[in-house]
Amino acid sequence: MSTTDSGVVDVVLVDDHLMFRAGVRASLDATIRVLGEADDVDAAIAMVRGLRPPVVVLDVHLPGGSGGGGAEVITGCTDLLAQVRFLALSVSDAAEDVVAVIRAGARGYVTKAISGPDLSDAVRRVAGGDAVFSPRLAGFVLDAFGTAAGDVATGDHELDRLSAREREVMRLIARGYSYREVASELFISIKTVESHVSAVLRKLQLSSRHELTRWAAARRLL
Amino acid sequence: MTSVGLLPLRRPPRGRVLGGVAAGLAAHLDLPIGLVRLVLVLLVPLGGSGLALYVWFWVTVPAGDPTALAAQRPAALSRIAPHLRQPGRRIPLTDIGLGLLLLLGAGLLVAARQGVDLTYSWALPALLGLGGTALAWSQLDTMQRDRMLARAGGRTPVSVVRLLGGTVLTGLGIFLLVGRDEPMDDLLRSAVAAIAVLAGAALVLAPWWLRLVRELGDERAARAREAERADIAAHLHDSVLQTLALIRARASQPEDVARLARAQERELRAWLYDDRPTPGTSLAAELGIVVAEIEDARGAAIETVVVGDRVPDAATESLLQATREALVNAVVHGLAPVSLYLEVGPDLVEVFVRDHGEGFCLDDVPADRFGVRESIIGRVVRRGGTASVQCKPGRGTEVHLTLPVTAG
Numbered sequence: 001m002s003t004t005d006s007g008v009v010d011v012v013l014v015d016d017h018l019m020f021r022a023g024v025r026a027s028l029d030a031t032i033r034v035l036g037e038a039d040d041v042d043a044a045i046a047m048v049r050g051l052r053p054p055v056v057v058l059d060v061h062l063p064g065g066s067g068g069g070g071a072e073v074i075t076g077c078t079d080l081l082a083q084v085r086f087l088a089l090s091v092s093d094a095a096e097d098v099v100a101v102i103r104a105g106a107r108g109y110v111t112k113a114i115s116g117p118d119l120s121d122a123v124r125r126v127a128g129g130d131a132v133f134s135p136r137l138a139g140f141v142l143d144a145f146g147t148a149a150g151d152v153a154t155g156d157h158e159l160d161r162l163s164a165r166e167r168e169v170m171r172l173i174a175r176g177y178s179y180r181e182v183a184s185e186l187f188i189s190i191k192t193v194e195s196h197v198s199a200v201l202r203k204l205q206l207s208s209r210h211e212l213t214r215w216a217a218a219r220r221l222l
Numbered sequence: 223m224t225s226v227g228l229l230p231l232r233r234p235p236r237g238r239v240l241g242g243v244a245a246g247l248a249a250h251l252d253l254p255i256g257l258v259r260l261v262l263v264l265l266v267p268l269g270g271s272g273l274a275l276y277v278w279f280w281v282t283v284p285a286g287d288p289t290a291l292a293a294q295r296p297a298a299l300s301r302i303a304p305h306l307r308q309p310g311r312r313i314p315l316t317d318i319g320l321g322l323l324l325l326l327g328a329g330l331l332v333a334a335r336q337g338v339d340l341t342y343s344w345a346l347p348a349l350l351g352l353g354g355t356a357l358a359w360s361q362l363d364t365m366q367r368d369r370m371l372a373r374a375g376g377r378t379p380v381s382v383v384r385l386l387g388g389t390v391l392t393g394l395g396i397f398l399l400v401g402r403d404e405p406m407d408d409l410l411r412s413a414v415a416a417i418a419v420l421a422g423a424a425l426v427l428a429p430w431w432l433r434l435v436r437e438l439g440d441e442r443a444a445r446a447r448e449a450e451r452a453d454i455a456a457h458l459h460d461s462v463l464q465t466l467a468l469i470r471a472r473a474s475q476p477e478d479v480a481r482l483a484r485a486q487e488r489e490l491r492a493w494l495y496d497d498r499p500t501p502g503t504s505l506a507a508e509l510g511i512v513v514a515e516i517e518d519a520r521g522a523a524i525e526t527v528v529v530g531d532r533v534p535d536a537a538t539e540s541l542l543q544a545t546r547e548a549l550v551n552a553v554v555h556g557l558a559p560v561s562l563y564l565e566v567g568p569d570l571v572e573v574f575v576r577d578h579g580e581g582f583c584l585d586d587v588p589a590d591r592f593g594v595r596e597s598i599i600g601r602v603v604r605r606g607g608t609a610s611v612q613c614k615p616g617r618g619t620e621v622h623l624t625l626p627v628t629a630g
Binding site (some may be wrong): 113138139174181184 | 523525527528529530559561563565574576617620
């Protein structure tokens, strides 16, 4: 179980700015309890290993460790990924940050401009095993996997392309639709939307797609 | 040659016979290649000056495509992956020729030593030595390419082979030249001694050389860091510190503070994370400017997502204008959050502008409301695109613009 019986989700906050942690703590609603806070890579790994919270809200840029930031925290806890889920929270829009933490195993990516209720919602969603895509992350996915029909034909591997439905879902999310709105727009259930998003997340994490590499190279990520 | 500037002096990979010097000079001086070759050949009898000139240019002028250099990729296409360019694969005829020549020389030399008496025996070692030197010096010509390869992560053993081959050949040439009257045994023994001395010297000097190389690399990195730090400091001073001072001065006016902070955040973000495309080459960048203007003027936040990019043209300019109107409409009449999505496909550019207000239905809009009909829909339709407004109760309003484009 990722949530306690009372429906309260325990989280650990990892961010190197005290002010920001205080702000996040204050903006989370009553169903989310902050178990602990850490401010660098090593402290974060130690705390996550000690507390095993269902959700870790994690900044992408962190001091300490070997300089890998949030992605390093996730790789340091790879064996716990079945119980502990990571939600990346970043001020940065940079593609390399997004790709690094998602490929390390984060279940979601939101920017720090997110509102309190939305963040609480994202935490609950991640705790429930779903993936959380911000509009911008959906945009990255479309950019990386290609939006046009011409891009689909290049790879045969199932991991290397989005299905038509997944692409539609990604486009709606990029257009600012919530999961609920996506569901009603496409006449499918929210659960189906969630499973599409999880499938895309899996592809983003596992794909060795040549376009993804090319895309990363174009942005000097490799 | 009127207003067109001279092409840079490079030795082009195509159209070369030997080293590409004549072709490069012809392109640089905008003269027919035949004329350049003729002049070079005519200069040869004049004390070999044509030959010397040729070798000089060969060694000093870097290889490259002058026309490609002149027409650098105009792209904010830096956002888009460059197309792989297949280099024209050609058989290295000159290299093979040079190798054969050297082999011939070596063969003749060996023959001479075996008893065939060649009176010009001094010439061959000299030739051999010259050939080796040329081989080693041809390094200079490939150095640039090697450096690029090294940066891209690749490493060619070619330069090492060149250097080794050149050294061996030159050594052999000098050796034979100096000891051409000695018996074979003495020669061999002294060769071994010489090599041993060289190896000893290399062993002693290696750490010193390594340190020199490392120090050079460190210094270069330090200088790059220093320049970057100065760059960042200058930028922070120009923008962020100024904005902070302004914010402090206007602390009592929350709207101004929010506007300043947002503008500064956007600018810093663009500076830190985005590629800086050349103006006029990126639709995404132009959209960013439009969004920034509206955010500043109206004090609203617009969540912008862009997929793909292209070089803007007149049609996308109309699309941008229509997008601007749609955004203003959403910010003024709609409710936050406002989302903007731009997708550039190979033959279609799409824009979605969405807000969470009650919206307006196109049929309800009176014909005299010039704003929506003319400035949003008319602009796009005139360019062969489509425009539609979708609004559902409780789900906000979404303006959808499409514009067909030609691949580019």
